[in-house]
């Protein structure tokens with residue numbers, strides 16, 4: 486049995502390779518702590534979270550929500566309630582008992598199973614029960630958490646892409662974002678995790694610390710234990726290519742797996758899947774052995790083809806969206822230069838010079854330093870670049886680097 490290809494969607498537990506050990510560690514951590522799971526976009530965070538949800542351990546009841554497009558904590562808690570209603574209706578009904586006004590009117594049938602309620606229907610009921618939900622979100626959230634605590638049932642609440650929600654909030658109401666994080670921190674402290682049956686697992690594709698740094702609130706997450714999703718090793722990348730191809734009866738030259746590994750650079754798993762799928766298709770169509778030339782072709786078409794285009798473009802556009810000027814232009818400048826660099830990247834000093842050419846020398850040198858350091862910090866936190874060896878920086882992903890060079894270099 487081989488796995489299917491997944492090019493963007495969640496990888497279901499039975500096909501999720503290379504993550505067993507990490508998932509075990511995560512469960513162990515969650516025994517005693519709340520956890521922050523970080524890694525770049527398209528590397529497999531949500532698939533890991535989904536694994537926790539589908540294969541819960543030690544009797545935990547798990548709810549998962551992605552909050553990427555939310556602009557207010559009210560949305561988050563309405564969604565959590567909705568997810569309980571849809572995925573664990575009996576549990577929510579028990580929590581509700583007879584006297585939880587805000588759930589009044591949710592349809593519990595006589596058998597204890599929930600009646601069909603149309604999509605979005607739960608939120609409509611919640612808002613009808615309290616037209617001021619937004620203003621009263623804390624009351625409702627605390628009510629929910631307190632009821633869960635009283636139930637003594639171990640519950641894991643997964644909140645995916647929380648930094649994005651904070652950034653959305655920050656645009657209009659920076660104070661609200663800070664307030665929310667302060668409240669959320671208090672929830673994780675009282676009671677302390679060891680005495681709490683609720684666990685939080687927060688996920689982020691951009692760095693929460695960096696986001697909060699801007700809000701002046703880094704201490705607001707210091708009781709979340711950070712777990713980085715491990716980057717796939719070169720051996721794992723080669724294993725993936727070899728197993729997927731041979732498992733599907735495709736013949737390939739023995740150099741092919743390591744060629745793919747080299748081309749990817751630091752691998753983003755999504756691009757590993759896309760490249761391997763293309764090789765598979767080529768092999769299936771031609772019925773011939775896959776060669777090095779084919780690998781070259783596949784990577785070229787990945788960079789220019791529409792398949793990866795929107796995914797890669799996202800990395801470019803999000804800088805304009807989230808980096809205030811002049812940081813956005815300078816970040817682009819740095820990445821443009823890096824995309825043209827050789828395989829050992831550029832030194833910090835070289836990047837600084839590039840920045841200074843852009844800013845000019847009007848401002849004080851310490852202000853320029855501050856700005857430069859901030860941009861480097863952001864680009865690393867957001868997983869665009871990494872220090873590949875001492876004092877040398879480069880793109881994290883080889884494929885993204887090649888793409889960037891083609892379109893912006």
Ligand SMILES: Nc1ncnc2c1ncn2[C@@H]1O[C@H](COP(=O)(O)OP(=O)(O)O)[C@@H](O)[C@H]1O
Nearest residue numbers: 491493494526527528529530531532754755758
């Ligand atoms: N363990 C894995 N092995 C191979 N590919 C993976 C793995 N995990 C994720 N992927 C690839 O990454 C894509 C995105 O996965 P997802 O879990 O949504 O990542 P994230 O939440 O970090 O953006 C998947 O569609 C798949 O192509």
Ligand SMILES: [Mg+2]
Nearest residue numbers: 530531532645
């Ligand atoms: Mg995700």
